[in-house]
Amino acid sequence: MTFDDPLDAERSLPARGCACGGHATQADHDRAVAASGDERLARIVQSAVVRALFPEERSRRAFLRAVGASTALAVIAQAFPLGMATEVFAQAAAPEKKDLKVGFIPITCATPIIMAHPMGFYSKHGLNVEVVKTAGWAVIRDKTLNKEYDAAHMLSPMPLAITLGAGSNPIPYTMPAVENINGQAITLAVKHKDKRDPKRWKGFKFAVPFDYSMHNYLLRYYVAEHGIDPDTDIQIRAIPPPEMVANLRADNIDGFLAPDPVNQRAVYDGVGFIHVLSKEIWDRHPCCAFAASKAFVTQMPNTYAALLKSIIDATAFASKPENRKQIAEAIAPANYLNQPVTVVEQVLTGTFADGLGNVRTVPDRIDFDPFPWHSFAVWIMTQMKRWGQIKGDVDYAKIAREVYLATDTARLMTEVGLTPPAATSKSFVVMGKTFDPAKPEDYVRSFAIKRAA
Amino acid sequence: MRIGLTLRAGLVSLLLFGLFVGAWHIGTAGTGPAVKMDPEYAKLMGATATQGKSAMPGPAEVGARIWQHLKDPFYDRGTNDKGLGIQLAYSIARVLAGYLIAVAVAIPIGFLIGMSPLMSRALDPFIQILKPISPLAWMPLALYTIRDSGISAIFVIFICSVWPMLINTAFGVASVRREWLNVAKTLEMSPGRTAWRVILPAAAPTILTGMRISIGIAWLVIVAAEMLVGGTGIGYFVWNEWNNLSITNVITAILFIGVVGMALDQLMARLQHMVAYAD
Structure with missing residues (x-):
């Protein structure tokens, strides 16, 4: 469940075996998770610091092999007060603003945002959130830009488009969590x-x-x-x-x-x-996202953390198949989706x-996973480029990093007891064709039908 | 004879209504051929698909729904689900706000245009260009510049109701009979006093006609504007029920919109009656 010991020279941080990549099997992983607590928090902080110091996996392991874990920790503690950093993380600071408005479009993609209201995930993290149904994407975008909403349910390409200034003026925007995948x-x-x-x-x-x-x-x-x-x-x-x-x-x-x-x-x-x-x-594939302006993230970090934690928490709850029926009943009424319960239930x-x-059974027809992979952003930008929505050179990796806040998500996911993946980028297959996030331009060029030159 | 006519007209109205409801009932009653389906599959489908039931509700269903809304018009089950009474109140408040601002702007400017041939000529091109613009076309611009969806909706009401009042006021003021103005001049009345005591009463019926047209347009536009921005109001209610494909609720809302619109129009008609005079 935690990032496993980053000071272990024999360990590989990227995924292998279990969900977090640290254990040989999923069973070992689960056992380790059960034992965590304060120690887990310390690990998270160590891990963040070590990762920052050694972005290269190979050099980290070489360093640790050379000096040993305890020496390494002492050396790092000299330069960086690990103990204090751990404490700062442990204190859940009170949110700067408690009453928030979050906009949503009445579709099942918004499930985490919506269900967090009737099922009490917002209040659990000390927030009083009003979820407001909105008529369309352009309106939700304008209302969020106007600050009528503190955060909103958006389509995962929208924060990228807003940041790039495609279809609106460029405004720094962030997407700290994906809501749903598939669906x-x-x-x-x-x-x-x-x-x-x-x-x-x-x-x-x-x-x-x-x-x-x-x-x-x-x-x-x-x-x-x-x-x-x-x-x-x-x-x-x-x-x-x-x-x-x-x-x-x-x-x-x-x-x-x-x-x-x-x-x-x-x-x-x-x-x-x-x-x-x-x-x-x-x-x-990712679909909808939870998005907030960069200003909100930087000016109200505690509120932002509490809000994001509620969403991640709700997402985790929604990802369990046994909870889906209950969620369908919670979000089907007129105040939320306004749909017959059986329709929502069939989807979830x-x-x-x-x-x-035919009656089909596809348990992962929709699933929920908050992690905003940078490679998702890169793929989306390649398609924007492919169809001529953006022109010229694009710094794919930089924009992906700035908009898709994978590190924040990873930290908060761990805090609510989830397993963030070890990397922030991954390759995937779309209709039998593999996408390599490191070579976006080649990918765009590889298509026969495209608008880009 | 007069009472007889009213009575007969009432009877014809009732008959037409009965015919309409009857035709509606027959048109929507009954179900189509039952489609053969696996019962497991049928459980997951709606009545329209399984029994070939018409997607259009019958008059009985709509009647029952209206009764439900009348029984409990002010319920509040959260931000996105409020009673029809509350929604109508939001819409009326928005219409009145936009409309009153329009009155405050249109009548003075109308006076100016009516009294000064120069201003009339000078402002004419602007009015002619701005007047035919659909008020909803202003919405994106308003949202973008005003940066508040509630005020944007009020602005849209303002912009659509200002023109009929402006033009009618200008016309009414310009066509006050010359003799009356001359009498005022002979009596050495000040321009302000002339405007207040002579022109206003003389032009009042025309101004009120403009105001009556405006409130009608404002009520037409608010529904569309609220469907666009959402949140609250009768327009939002219609949109939300459309979203649920609940034609029953949509029809109910349409009837209520009609009733409120008629009430607003009748109110203006009363006012118009009060200022009318015989030449």
Whole structure:
């Protein structure tokens, strides 16, 4: 559960064996976790300091092998007051501001933000948060920029777009936590039951929630892999999720790549069927995020920490399948999602009707994992570049680091008893194609269909 | 004979209403052919899909829902779920705020334009260009510059209700009969006194017509504006229920919007009646 002993020369910090990478098996890991406490906190601080001193894994291990762990610790303590740093972390300072407003869009992606209210995760961390339902992404962006909201539910590409100044003035923005992974789907109108091959989609009209959304990038990626140019062969327009089913019923659109419960609602009302789940395009992709302005993070660090801790805590609770039914009941009422409970339950439990007469069971149809991988940000920026949303040279790694606050998340994840991954970047596979976060430009160039020069 | 006419008109109204409700009931009643489905699968689907039930609610359902809302109009179950009465109160408050600011701005400027041919010519191009702009087109601009969604909604109400009042006031003031102004001049009344004692009463019916048109437009626009910014208000209620695809609630809200709009219009009609005069 902790970062394991960073002063152990024989240990590799990157993942291996168990979730934290420190134990040979998951069982060892769990045992170690049970024993932690104050010692854990000390470890976290040591770990942070050692990592900062030795960003290179190899040099850290060489150093420790040369001088031994206790000497190393003494040397480091000379330069950096480890004891004091541990104390500072241990004191949960009172938040500067208790009454907060957090905006959300009524979709299941926002589950951690929403459920933290009825299920008491905010009050557990000493906050009085009002969660406010908002009509669309542009409005949520403007209200957050106007400081009407202290923090908000956003699409994971939005903080990047805001920071880059794409679609708005550049304002330093941060994304300390991903809310959900997977949980989207391509839904088509029932009349297209026989057109399951994307090659036959020429002339279709699709809806996505927002231009700067994973939905837009995933849909574009998916059709482009099937040889369809998303800009010329089909039409993609931005429609707020709640209006999508109504538009599908009215035959204004042929399908959408949308967040749930919209997909399941279309099935529930007999309007559409689920063509593919987004997890079948890219398993464990990020979708929505919890975002706050950089000003909020720096001016109210304690409030920010408490808020982020509540979200991470809620995310952990939501990631357990046995809690999902209870969550569905908590967030379905009119005050939150305003959907029939069975629709929300089908989304969260992953046992659902697909609109074609089958009951499918996909337990990780939606999952919750707060860790904002830097490589997610880099992939998103490669797609922004690919489709011409941003031009010129992009310092992928730097922006990813500044916006996706992986280190903060890792620290707070450990505080609430979770396992942050050891690295902040990882490679992943999208529709059979591996993405190497170290070579973003090559990745952009590798696509046949693209707008970028 | 007069009572007879009212009575007959009432009867025809009732008959039309009955016909409409009857047609509505027949149109939405009954279910389509029951689709054969695996019971496990059917459990996960809505009634529209399983029984071919019409997505449109019948009049009985809507009636029941209206009764529910009337019984408990002021409930408050959290930030995003408040009773219809509270939502309507929010909307009316916004409309009144925007509208009163518009009155305070439009009537003095209208007077100025009506009394001064120079200002009339000078301001005409601005008014002509600004007048036909859909008030909702101002919304992004307002959100961006005012930086507050509540005030932005009020601004949108202001901008849509200012034009009819401005133009009507200017027209009313400009068309006060020359003789009356001449009489005032003969009596050596000051310009202020002339405006207050002669022009205002003479132009009042026209001004009130402008105000009546404006309040109607303001009420039309608030629903759309609240659907856009969300949070509170009857427009938000409609949006929230649309989100849930609850046509029953949407129809209920539509009826309430109609009733409030009619009440506002009748109020202005009363005022208009009070200032009317025979030439």
